[in-house]
Amino acid sequence: MAALTVSISERSVVLGEHVIPGRWLRDHGDDIDSLNPDSKQRLTDTFGIDPQIAPAAVHVDGAWLSVDWSDGVRTGHDLDRLLAVASSRRSLWPRTGSGFTLPAGVDLWDSPAEATWFDFGVLDDDAAWTEALDHLRRFGWAAFDGAELGEESTMRLAKRIGYPRASIFGTVWNMNSGSFEHQDSAYESFALDVHTDGTYSHDGPGTIVFAQQLKTGEGGDSVLVDGFAAARDFQAQNPEAADLLTRYAVTAHYVEPGVHLVAERPPLRVDEHGTLVQVSFNNYDRSPVLPDEGLVDDVIDAYNGFRAVFNDSSRALVHPWQPGRVLVFDNWRCFHGRTGFSGERRFKGCYTNHEDLEGAYRVAGLI
Structure with a gap:
C-alpha cells in the first residue's frame, strides 16, 4: 500500500481524500472485539454508540488502522477494505x-x-x-x-x-x-x-x-x-x-x-x-x-x-x-x-x- 496520510478532523478520521465520520467508523471495526473473525457477524453494540463519539488518536501499522476513541475503546480496521468502502459511498x-x-x-x-x-x-x-x-x-x-x-x-x-x-x-x-x-x-x-x-x-x-x-x-x-x-x-x-x-x-x-x-x-x-x-x-x-x-x-x-x-x-x-x-x-x-x-x-x-x-x-x- 502506498503511503497514506491519516489524521483526525473534529469527530472524523481522514484517510487521504476520504473523510470517515467517527460515528460510522466506531461501528465498523475489524478487530476481534468488533467482528467475529470466522462468521464476520457484528459484535459491536451499534445502538450503544454515543452519537458524539470522536477519535482521540490514530495509528497505522502496514494495512491496519488503529483508532482510540473518546469512550476509551480501541478499534482496528483493515485499511484496504475501509478504503474500498469509502470509495463506494451509498446514495x-x-x-x-x-x-x-x-x-x-x-x-x-x-x-x-x-x-x-x-x-x-x-x-x-x-x-x-x-x-x-x-x-x-x-x-x-x-x-x-x-x-x-x-x-x-x-x-x-x-x-x-x-x-x-x-x-x-x-x-x-x-x-x-x-x-x-x-x-x-x-x-x-x-x-x-x-x-x-x-x-x-x-x-x-x-x-x-x-x-x-x-x-x-x-x-x-x-x-x-x-x-x-x-x-x-x-x-x-x-x-x-x-x-x-x-x-x-x-x-x-x-x-x-x-x-x-x-x-x-x-x-x-x-x-x-x-x-x-x-x-x-x-x-x-x-x-x-x-x-x-x-x-x-x-x-x-x-x-x-x-x-x-x-x-x-x-x-x-x-x-x-x-x-x-x-x-x-x-x-x-x-x-x-x-x-x-x-x-x-x-x-x-x-x-x-x-x-x-x-x-x-x-x-x-x-x-
Whole structure:
C-alpha cells in the first residue's frame, strides 16, 4: 500500500481524500472485539454508540488502522477494505412518492396477546387448517402443539404452506445448541436481538418453521415482534426517517468456509404501489456501507430509531418451548429472537418461500 496520510478532523478520521465520520467508523471495526473473525457477524453494540463519539488518536501499522476513541475503546480496521468502502459511498434509491401504506386485511399488534396454540392435528383437517392459516395471515405467526418429534412434522407443516426451501443450512436443518454446524449466532446460547433471516439473500425466506426436539435447562424462549406494526408506529413518529428507510439499501452478508453470500434491500421494502411488503433488519449480518456525505447521520438516526421502536420489550410476544411444539411465522413481517438459555436446546427447522405462503392463502380463499 502506498503511503497514506491519516489524521483526525473534529469527530472524523481522514484517510487521504476520504473523510470517515467517527460515528460510522466506531461501528465498523475489524478487530476481534468488533467482528467475529470466522462468521464476520457484528459484535459491536451499534445502538450503544454515543452519537458524539470522536477519535482521540490514530495509528497505522502496514494495512491496519488503529483508532482510540473518546469512550476509551480501541478499534482496528483493515485499511484496504475501509478504503474500498469509502470509495463506494451509498446514495438513496429513487422512488415515486414517499412513505408507505400498510397491507390490507392484517391485524397489527403492538403489544403481545396471549399465545394461541393449535393442535398439530389440524394439518389433517382442511377446515381446521384454514383457521390456523388465517391466524398466520392475520397476525404473522401460528403456533402448534402435539407434533411428533423428528423431521417429518416439520416437513408436513412446510408442505401445507408450499415446500421446504433449500438454503445454506439445508432443506430441513438441525439447530442444536453448541453444535456449530454453521458459523452463525443461532447456534450460540446468548440472547439474540430480534431480527429477520436471510438479509444476505436476494429473496429472503418467506416463512420460518421451528420445531423443538429437546430442551433442558432454563430460558431459550422465542420472541416475536410485529414488524409491520412497528413500521406503522415509526412512520407516525418520524415520517421523514421512515421514508428514508424505504430508499436506503442496507447490504448484508453470510460467510463460512466456501460460502460468501451478499444481498441488499431497504429495511422497509415497498412495492410499486407504495405498500409495505417486507421488513428486513439483521444487525448481526450488516455489511460496511458508507452513506453519501450529508446522509450519514440521517441514515444512522433512521436505522437506530426504527430499531428502538421494534426492540421495545413491551411489543414482544414470548413463545415458551417444549418438545412437540412448532412455530411458523412470516419472516417478511415478524422479527424474531430468543432469550438466553442454559442446558441443551435442539430444533428442526426449515424455510418456505413467500410466494408459496401467498399462494396458500389464495387456495384457502383468504385473500
